[in-house]
Amino acid sequence: CTQINRNAALHPLWQSELSVSGGTRQSPINIHWRDSVYDPHLKPLKIHYDPATCLYIWNNGYSFQVEFDDTTDKSVIMGGPLENHYRLKQFHFHWGAINEWGSEHMVDSKVYPAELHLVHWNPVTSTSFEDAIMENNGLVVIGVFLKLGAHHAGLQKLVDALPAVKHKDAIVEFDVFDPSCLMPSCPDYWTYDGSLTTPPLTESVTWIIKKTPIEVDQNQLEEFRMLLFTSAGEEEKRMVDNFRPLQPLMNRTVRSSFR
Ligand SMILES: NS(=O)(=O)c1nc2c(F)c(F)c(F)c(F)c2s1
Numbered sequence: 001c002t003q004i005n006r007n008a009a010l011h012p013l014w015q016s017e018l019s020v021s022g023g024t025r026q027s028p029i030n031i032h033w034r035d036s037v038y039d040p041h042l043k044p045l046k047i048h049y050d051p052a053t054c055l056y057i058w059n060n061g062y063s064f065q066v067e068f069d070d071t072t073d074k075s076v077i078m079g080g081p082l083e084n085h086y087r088l089k090q091f092h093f094h095w096g097a098i099n100e101w102g103s104e105h106m107v108d109s110k111v112y113p114a115e116l117h118l119v120h121w122n123p124v125t126s127t128s129f130e131d132a133i134m135e136n137n138g139l140v141v142i143g144v145f146l147k148l149g150a151h152h153a154g155l156q157k158l159v160d161a162l163p164a165v166k167h168k169d170a171i172v173e174f175d176v177f178d179p180s181c182l183m184p185s186c187p188d189y190w191t192y193d194g195s196l197t198t199p200p201l202t203e204s205v206t207w208i209i210k211k212t213p214i215e216v217d218q219n220q221l222e223e224f225r226m227l228l229f230t231s232a233g234e235e236e237k238r239m240v241d242n243f244r245p246l247q248p249l250m251n252r253t254v255r256s257s258f259r
């Protein structure tokens with residue numbers, strides 16, 4: 001069969017695929033399960049999100065993003081590989097034009113149709129999210145794989161709001177949403193030091209990748225694919241394939257929280 005080139009229609013953002021000059025810890029990566037090292041010192045990840053901190057959804061031109069009030073420690077994560085707590089700033093997704101690809105990370109070269117990123121920043125070492133982007137380990141991003149399966153009732157509230165943010169820069173109020181409902185119940189994760197996967201691609205991210213995917217149904221994935229990269233009035237370009245290609249592991253070890 002013809003090898004479908006999943007990078008053919010990469011969004012301009014990644015087409016230039018500038019690798020941060022001298023980048024040694026870029027993301028995403030392909031996680032080789034048997035090369036990951038079980039670390040018994042890794043604690044369970046603790047997640048406390050306050051649904052009232054949810055602010056709005058917007059289309060930023062390469063994904064749709066749900067923003068949170070990060071002026072207090074109301075929605076935080078701690079434990080796991082982390083030395084202190086981190087505040088939830090936003091979450092967004094990456095997905096493909098078809099179910100055969102879409103995630104940024106892979107596990108033993110298995111790719112999922114989509115991947116959720118929950119972005120947090122370190123209020124102890126940084127005074128703002130913008131600062132934290134430039135700080136070594138200023139950010140923690142939790143990655144959750146989405147696989148095709150049962151309807152996800154929690155996700156549906158988000159999906160129902162997507163038509164209101166079809167175009168780039170569209171924004172709609174979105175209050176009272178608890179992103180914990182998008183977490184798999186299995187506590188297992190991998191963790192490694194990496195980078196943002198969109199420019200500025202800074203190497204400031206402690207990645208926590210959940211081992212178990214959540215299930216969403218075909219209609220929900222197709223709603224993601226109805227979004228547009230383009231602004232109202234421009235020639236329409238469907239928002240699909242908004243993932244960065246795999247990056248070299250270089251001198252890094254992926255640790256696992258499970259045997
Ligand atoms: N895909 S990602 O690595 O989670 C990720 N990239 C970015 C990024 F490029 C930004 F400019 C930004 F403000 C973010 F909050 C994130 S979060």
Ligand SMILES: [Zn+2]
Binds near residue numbers: 093
């Ligand atoms: Zn992302």
